[in-house]
Amino acid sequence: MSSQLLRRRALVALTAAATVAAGAVAVLAVASPAAAANCSAGYVALTYDDGPIAGNTTNLLNALTANGVRATFFNIGQKAQANPSLVQAQKNAGMWIGNHSWTHPHLTQLSTAQITSEISQTQQAIQQATGVAPKLFRPPYGETNATLKSIEAQFGLTEVLWSVDSQDWNGASTAQIVQAASTLQNGGVILMHDGYQTTVSAIPQIVANLNSRNLCAGMISTSTGRAVAPDGSTPPSASPSPGGGGGGCTATYRETQRWGDRFNGEVTVRAGSSAITSWTATVTVRAPQKVSAVWNGSPSWDSSGNVMTVKPSGNGNLPAGGSTTFGFTVMANGQWAAPTVSCRTP
Numbered sequence: 001m002s003s004q005l006l007r008r009r010a011l012v013a014l015t016a017a018a019t020v021a022a023g024a025v026a027v028l029a030v031a032s033p034a035a036a037a038n039c040s041a042g043y044v045a046l047t048y049d050d051g052p053i054a055g056n057t058t059n060l061l062n063a064l065t066a067n068g069v070r071a072t073f074f075n076i077g078q079k080a081q082a083n084p085s086l087v088q089a090q091k092n093a094g095m096w097i098g099n100h101s102w103t104h105p106h107l108t109q110l111s112t113a114q115i116t117s118e119i120s121q122t123q124q125a126i127q128q129a130t131g132v133a134p135k136l137f138r139p140p141y142g143e144t145n146a147t148l149k150s151i152e153a154q155f156g157l158t159e160v161l162w163s164v165d166s167q168d169w170n171g172a173s174t175a176q177i178v179q180a181a182s183t184l185q186n187g188g189v190i191l192m193h194d195g196y197q198t199t200v201s202a203i204p205q206i207v208a209n210l211n212s213r214n215l216c217a218g219m220i221s222t223s224t225g226r227a228v229a230p231d232g233s234t235p236p237s238a239s240p241s242p243g244g245g246g247g248g249c250t251a252t253y254r255e256t257q258r259w260g261d262r263f264n265g266e267v268t269v270r271a272g273s274s275a276i277t278s279w280t281a282t283v284t285v286r287a288p289q290k291v292s293a294v295w296n297g298s299p300s301w302d303s304s305g306n307v308m309t310v311k312p313s314g315n316g317n318l319p320a321g322g323s324t325t326f327g328f329t330v331m332a333n334g335q336w337a338a339p340t341v342s343c344r345t346p
């Protein structure tokens, strides 16, 4: 078992214990449970086409969830209609779902009416299963043209191709799939498929490789068709302290990891052009989110339970330009918006 998996299990146990112990707003100040995944090099998108498939989709979802990553599934419409519970399982596991046509034809060889039918029926089948119509479309075989693009636009769909082909459809071994994923760069998208054991088996090594390169699994932007952070944000945003200038501080938020029901966030507090002796950061989560654990900082809450004030857990000295971080876990309760953060001194 990887040390990462051990850490994740430890965190799950901590989170569960805190929830039981303290009810709605569970508070647990602990030492950092993990050097959480560092996404400083950016995000890539894992994609799985041609499902859902009874006997494989569940294994695929379990492997992704166990490794703490989310992926995008480009489903075939007629399979989605035949297996709506698997489409629901994809959604419930925190995955994103795209349209991959109704029958997987060579769309560029079909009439406008036929293409429209392929896309429309699939939108409907996925909407019936999940309540939401897809925003992303991947043409079978990556074959596209102006006619197809104009029809995609009528459905509000963003066309998504890929930057790396895993070749899993072509008999690639698990090692070869892992090797292909190791070439992913920030914003990149890897093509894989629902239906191969080799592909499922590659997931732990793919995730370990991405972590080693400070890359994280993200979602596909509907504006660019490229990978971005799971909450749709691109780079983390910084908020200047009131007053700014010397003696001030800034707080910067980024998401470091996500599971099916919760995510970890990290705030970097940085001193301005002068040294500071202490700081106070404010983290506001959006109801019904609840913070269930905090590390490397001392938290307190307002009466709503949505505004968390964090002070240094030790001394708060920071030299000019110096920084420190604290982390926390947020139970999403269906709300995945990123918290807003700010910092003030003292």
Ligand SMILES: [Zn+2]
Binding pocket: 049, 050, 100, 104, 140, 141
């Ligand atoms: Zn396909």
